[in-house]
Amino acid sequence: MRISEVARRTGVSIRSLRYYEEKRLLCARRLENGYRDLDEGAIERVQTIQMYLGLGLTTEQIEEILGCTGFSPFPQPLPVCEEVLLALYQDKLQDVEHQMAVLTALHTRLTERIASLQRQLQAE
Amino acid sequence: MRISEVARRTGVSIRSLRYYEEKRLLCARRLENGYRDLDEGAIERVQTIQMYLGLGLTTEQIEEILGCTGFSPFPQPLPVCEEVLLALYQDKLQDVEHQMAVLTALHTRLTERIASLQRQLQAE
DNA sequence: CTTGACTATGACAGTGATGTCATAGTTTAT
DNA sequence: ATAAACTATGACATCACTGTCATAGTCAAG
Numbered sequence: 001m002r003i004s005e006v007a008r009r010t011g012v013s014i015r016s017l018r019y020y021e022e023k024r025l026l027c028a029r030r031l032e033n034g035y036r037d038l039d040e041g042a043i044e045r046v047q048t049i050q051m052y053l054g055l056g057l058t059t060e061q062i063e064e065i066l067g068c069t070g071f072s073p074f075p076q077p078l079p080v081c082e083e084v085l086l087a088l089y090q091d092k093l094q095d096v097e098h099q100m101a102v103l104t105a106l107h108t109r110l111t112e113r114i115a116s117l118q119r120q121l122q123a124e
Numbered sequence: 125m126r127i128s129e130v131a132r133r134t135g136v137s138i139r140s141l142r143y144y145e146e147k148r149l150l151c152a153r154r155l156e157n158g159y160r161d162l163d164e165g166a167i168e169r170v171q172t173i174q175m176y177l178g179l180g181l182t183t184e185q186i187e188e189i190l191g192c193t194g195f196s197p198f199p200q201p202l203p204v205c206e207e208v209l210l211a212l213y214q215d216k217l218q219d220v221e222h223q224m225a226v227l228t229a230l231h232t233r234l235t236e237r238i239a240s241l242q243r244q245l246q247a248e
Numbered sequence: 249c250t251t252g253a254c255t256a257t258g259a260c261a262g263t264g265a266t267g268t269c270a271t272a273g274t275t276t277a278t
Numbered sequence: 279a280t281a282a283a284c285t286a287t288g289a290c291a292t293c294a295c296t297g298t299c300a301t302a303g304t305c306a307a308g
Contacts, residue, residue, distance in 0.1 A: 004254070015296060018256090023294095033304055035255055051219055056180035058294065065227075086241045093234045100227050103220055109175070110217045117210045128284070139266060142286090147265095157274060159285055182264070 003028075006038050010046045017046065023059040025049050065096060127152075130162050134170040141170065147183040149173050 007014045020026040021036070026045060028036035052062045131138045144150040145160070150169060152160035176186045188208075 002255080013296070014255090015298085019295070033255080035304080051222065053295080054180050054219065056178055060294090083245070086238060086245070089234055089238050089241065093231070093238065096227055096231050096234060100224065100231065103224050103227065107217065107220050107224065110213050110220060114210065114213045114217065117206055117213070121206060121210070126285080137266070138285090139268085143265070157285080159274080177265080184264095 001038050001040070001042075003036050003038065006042055006046060009043055010050070012046055012050060020046070020049055020059070024063050025059060064092075125162050125164070125166075127160050127162065130166055130170060133167055134174070136170055136174060144170070144173055144183070148187050149183055 003014050003017055006012075006017055017026065021028055026038075026042060026049070028038050028042070031037050049062060052065070053059075057065075127138050127141055130136075130141055141150065145152055150162075150166060150173070152162050152166070155161050173186060177183075
């Protein structure tokens with residue numbers, strides 16, 4: 001699918017989509033005419049990117065977490081040996097685990113605040 | 125207390141503290157010499173601001189919530205603020221939970237991929 | 249073929265939070 | 279009294295994300 005459809009379906013501007021690709025958050029095959037050819041998975045991927053940005057992560061951090069090199073839903077495994085791939089995956093796994101820890105802390109804080117606010121409102 | 129003490133105790137730069145005041149997130153009395161005179165509550169307030177910023181809110185949104193409009197020493201109209209806050213937190217919590225789910229899925233895929241690669245390497 | 253709707257890239261602007269520097273006034277310690 | 283350590287403001291820089299514009303190539307419909 002072409003870029004405007006992704007933009008329409010995600011609500012993200014074409015400009016931003018191209019920027020995400022530039023930052024390697026998003027991979028797009030190219031048609032013969034040079035047009036980007038996005039795949040169905042791009043929709044959810046873009047939504048994921050948006051949510052991360054909303055949570056204050058930078059594109060660099062997002063790229064580390066779901067960068068489109070490696071386990072991305074795109075074919076074209078690089079001509080690289082399994083050992084290197086394995087190391088890459090393990091690296092990413094560490095990143096993911098680190099990020100999960102961050103989110104868990106956030107979750108705890110939010111839950112506490114919500115409970116506290118609800119008690120406070122109930123008491124009135 | 126003066127600005128550097130707030131900076132020291134919160135870990136937030138003096139520059140940022142002045143910026144928060146400019147954006148009306150923080151109110152500071154002034155001493156006769158023009159120095160800011162922050163009160164004890166500023167510490168927690170600054171930590172709160174930091175948390176909001178960490179959650180991806182802008183100073184403008186934070187200003188709406190913390191409502192430090194002017195130098196009024198009167199208590200805030202709490203109920204409205206708290207309800208808004210609660211909705212906001214709940215929203216954020218949903219985002220965080222969705223992201224944790226995404227990361228968990230990612231984690232699973234990575235783990236599988238790693239195990240598969242390890243089997244593959246072992247077999248050689 | 250022409251027109252209009254897409255697409256591409258590149259450059260520049262703008263915003264938000266922060267850093268840094270210049271300049272100047274104030275307090276404190278020696 | 280002078281130096282060191284604060285403080286103040288204002289200006290400019292930076293970084294990341296996004297908008298917008300200029301210019302040009304592509305495609306489908308009339």
